[in-house]
Amino acid sequence: MVLNSGYKEFMFGFIKKVVDTVGPRESGGAEEKRAGLMLEEELKKYCDSTAKEDATYHPRAFVGFIPYAMIAIYLSIVFFWVNPLISSILCAAALAVTLTEFGRYIEVVDLLFPKRVGTNVYGRIKPKEEIKQTVVFSGHLDSAYQFNVWAWFKGYWGVIITALAIVNALFVLVISLIRMVTMEGPFWSFNFGNYMSLIASGGVYRYLWYIMVAVGVVTLPMLFFLNRRSVPGAADNMSGIAISLGVAKYLDDEKKKGGFVPKKTEVLIMGVTGEEAGLRGMRRWLDRHEEEMKEHPYMLINIDTVFDFEAMGVIEKEVSIGAKHDPELVDMIYNIAAKDLGYKFKRTDLPFGATDAAEWSRRGHRATNMLAAPFDSGLPPNYHTFLDTYDKIDARSLEAMLDICITFLKKIDSQV
Structure with missing residues (x-):
């Protein structure tokens, strides 16, 4: 020394x-x-x-976008049955911002924040x-700022939940694109009148959608990822x-x-x-x-x-x-x-x-x-x-x- x-x-x-x-x-x-x-x-x-x-x-751009990205993912799951194009666009946007701002530290949505x-x-x-x-x-x-999810879930569990949210967005995007290409009839609709029947007759997509929903529930804490206090x-x-x-x-x-x-x-x-x-x-x-x-x-x-x-x-x-x-x-x-x-x-x-x-x-x-x-x-x-x-x-x-x-x-x- x-x-x-x-x-x-x-x-x-x-x-x-x-x-x-x-x-x-x-x-x-x-x-x-x-x-x-x-x-x-x-x-x-x-x-x-x-x-x-x-x-x-x-300063808030770096992680402040996360709740908005999560909302986009949840909306994409909702739109999956009536409008897979909207689902694809929402998930693609959420992934793009996450992987650039949070993943690569590139300033993408900064001008939208104070x-x-x-x-x-x-x-x-x-x-x-x-x-x-x-x-x-x-x-x-x-x-x-306190990362609430990492504070609430000890060890690597907070990171795992964060990663699951990203993986789920990618999953929803891929399945939405596949459904959009293979489905019969228009894939651009805002008619939710027969929503439950679409799920019931969805075949293999029904089970894939259940996975989206299940992972969405597990990753709900990501809506509150960021504490407003440092x-x-x-x-x-x-x-x-x-x-x-x-x-x-x-x-x-x-x-x-x-x-x-x-x-x-x-x-x-x-x-x-x-x-x-x-x-x-x-x-x-x-x-x-x-x-x-x-x-x-x-x-x-x-x-x-x-x-x-x-x-x-x-x-x-x-x-x-x-x-x-x-x-x-x-x-x-x-x-x-x-x-x-x-x-x-x-x-x-x-x-x-x-x-x-x-x-x-x-x-x-x-x-x-x-x-x-x-x-x-x-x-x-x-x-x-x-x-x-x-x-x-x-x-x-x-x-x-x-x-x-x-x-x-x-x-x-x-x-x-």
Whole structure:
């Protein structure tokens, strides 16, 4: 371990201070801005310069469409017998929005939702010599709306119900298209007068329709998927903010006592808006800074959801969004953590969801994400729920992650 005592308490104290004084931080909301100001106040103590940049986006679009998509699926089941064309259109629309907005984080229906202006906050720490590369340590300032279904149904059951709703939409779409092609007579009707007789004489379609209805009943909670209130967001993701801030404090402490100062590596410490709104804040930051990133190499070490000392790791791939992180960065962090420092540490994939690192990797920039959460054994009870409080955080995980970040920075700077 390269750290002296005090950093663990410093990082945990910052998390506690923000959660106690600010509380939940809706994407682009006043509380998120207050947390950003608190971060900026700390960064001014340790960085050579700080900056704030506005980012405009529509935070509720990312998951706010889900109840409307569910209503479309239920209407398609109702219309199945009299108008399979309408059923097909409704299901196709629900699937298209779900797979783009929620699956691939593409902004499709955003303009239909209210606009917010969030703020990205970051500090710059200059190297001793000319800048040859920039390393960014980041976490996101906002906290998620509670995902009710994931809170109500523990383990992977919430995810299974979510997946069932998507599969049911695909099932209804396929069967509606088949029925539309094979049925006798017009498939465009709004006559519900003989609805029950159509079901009774529906043959094999009757049993397929019963399956649609049954799965529709099971997935009814999806109508209430999203809570309108945000969660405390201690682990997700004041932990990432605190660890990034710990890097800044460590470098300042070292500089004051004549210790380690990066020779040719500029360091950016970032607090990002709108991650829980579908990576919108990091997307806006990259849109603004991508040209200057061509001047010399940039790399991102994003830190998101740290609370379990026994479940630390580095992400290789974020599957649903299609992001594969830089293998050299992944290897270097894994080797530092598991071999050089001796931590229990793993390589892992993120099967669903995404981190801000995904936005970098999808654009071809070097990035990865570190986490300390047991996602491979089911959804943790405090993930995107009101249980995400700082008493769930094992402070040893904060200290270990900072240790890994500092060791990585020293190693990457020595290679320039």
